[in-house]
Amino acid sequence: MKIWQHILTKLQDNQTVYLLTVIENSGSSPGRKGFKMMVAKDGFIFGSIGGGIMEFTLVEECLQLLKEEKTSIFIKKQIHKGKIKDGSGMICSGKQTVVFHPLNKNNIADIKSISTALKKNTQGILRLSPTSFSFADKAADCRFKYEINALENWFFEEQINYKETLYIVGGGHVSLAVTKTFIQLGFHVIVLDNRPNLNTFVANSFASEKKIINYEFINTYIQKESTTYIVIMTNTYIDDLFVLRKLIKNNYNFVGVLGSKAKLKTMWHVLLKEGFTQQELDKIRAPVGLSIKSETPEEIAISIAAQLIQFKNN
Template sequence: MVVDFYKKLLTILKDETRLVLMVVIANEGSSPGRKGFKMLVTKNQMFGTIGGGIMEHKMVELAESLLDKPNFEPFIKHQIHDKSAPKDQSGMICSGQQTIAFYDINTDFIPTVAQIILEENSCISYTNFGISVNDEATQTPEWLFKEKNSLTQKVYIIGGGHVGLALSEVLSKLDFELHLLDHRENLNTMEANDFVQTKQVVDFETIENHLPEGEDVYVVIMSFGYRTDDIIIRRLLDKNFKYIGMLGSATKIETLFKNLEADGFDKDQIAKVHAPIGIDIKSETTQEIAISIAAQLIQIRNQNR
């Protein structure tokens, strides 16, 4: 996520005082580096990626060489991933191409970083004039890439069992903010879950009071059984979430949905529930189920990018 990268940049910048920031501002085809990929290079460390491989290695060497020289103005490097290209060859053969902007960053940039971190959903502009936030351009830039400092994507996992623990571990590596809820006290798998930001023991009869609504909220229902799933879904069906999914067999889901429809719940509301949850990869083990659910959340998160 954008904020996480800039938080790391801020920490490193305070220690190192100067770094080179590389930002992929354009890409075409099957380029390994996509728009918005970022990497920073200092005299002592690196963080992030612009696509990897020999291309990234060359760009890192260039960034390191820039740190031996006086300050430089922003510039771009075009890289074509095709050895038959007459110029700008990246050394890779995956086809496609990408453009990387280079920025000389010092402690004067700290206020801008703070603004990026603090102002959710702000617009960051990368041009030949520099990096700015929510800035109305007074000059026409030679190049321009804009990205949103998107709202943090929050996942509420309702069910602290073995699958909830496995899913938390997978999602903790994928830029989601994680919250775990269960109605059982002293649940060993919940106590062992150190991957989430918050853990709560709640009454499922009032589950709606413990979840915010919004386009940055994902709800994953994997409670102890049919009865609790039924309690939960009845209280959340009419809420506004980015995603809502439920773990369970096709037979259980069919029965539950038929009962909801018979009790007057709207068909369109029922249809928005992803159930059985996850991408169909014929998953059997706890870890496979967790991966299939994580893949579906990524699919939903990235569908409009």
């Protein structure tokens, strides 16, 4: 993230910087958890915590604090319902809580560590509290963790380089388009196929990882985590059915199958006869993707992305 590079530059120039971070949000709040903005003493601003009159007002407050050389850590709740107490001036509904965190040359080491982690694509935890700003080189089991008990009793933790993982089972033309779309959305994308030298698999330069596997052992290649999403799109009905049989009992976060309604109706009939329950089948997104009459691989990729984002964000 460029914001950390800009912060480092200002701190090395011996300037004080306010880092604004959204640590909680609800409803139609324009700012979401993890949104950040920096405000430097010389007036340089980078990032966003949601925009609009709310953001402008908070930036002006930071500039005034920097001018007066006030460097206290505090949180501020913003309610987006017009002219009310604690209101942000916005009418979009929702709420968000923003941390004002002053940074100076004493924070350079942590900022450098964050920048290094981002460059090397390694994980770490950024922790904010009423008394500290720190970074630790370790992984977390979720992207955000926070608790707000009072204005002086709170903490916020964020996993740096956190990524949801999408497993695409099948390396054909649609897989190539889906990979590209989800990489742009910040996912870690792993493509699995059982066909050596498949041209579209070889040509897929977007994937984070690619593996030629035996579908018999597919369970060993897919990690069961809350951030795991799976889309099955092999080149045959038989392989789709085989892979789904292997995965369906594992209760993954999101499993989708690409295919026509007729094909999937037949597949469901077979699985029910084999003893799988309707409740288990109802958890599978099939046909995967929102119904937008998509035809090309790129349109199908958009429909799948839209459905998965809808699921993830809800």
